[in-house]
Amino acid sequence: MRKTRVSQDKSLEKAVSDILQSRARSRIYLYLLRKNGAKTEQIIKGTRLHPSTVRETLSKMYDQGLIYRKKMKNDSIGKNPYNYHAIPPMRLLKGYASEIEDRLNKLANLAFSAEDRKNHRPIRIKIYEGADHQ
Secondary structure, three states, X not given: OHHHHHHXXXXXXXXXXXXXXXXXXXXXXXXXXXXXXXXXXXXXXXXOOOHHHHHHHHHHHHHOOOEEEEEOOOOOOOOOOEEEEEOOHHHHHHHHHHHHHHHHHHHHHHHOOHHHHHHOOOXXXXXXXXXXXX
């Protein structure tokens, strides 16, 4: 059973890595989802990534809107640390679907003349939440 869980984790990490285009981003995103948020030091230990890789990747992911952070109150002297959280998976998927739509529409436009493009409806990818949609 342990082997099945490990293979599921690896396939999930691979899928997220394909979306985020980085193994480090994938590991950090999944860690934050599983832990429902964490500080930088916890992420470093939990992902086993190099500290500078984690700090740089967190900064980039924050700038790209893949994660958000909340300032924590610190009773000791020094900076107040951030607690990082992953965006919801559905939001991640919708952003990825939008990128794919743009690429597919650019490719489709190559197949149409200028006149045909006026009548062409853009490609849309629908993502439904829940299992009730067909």
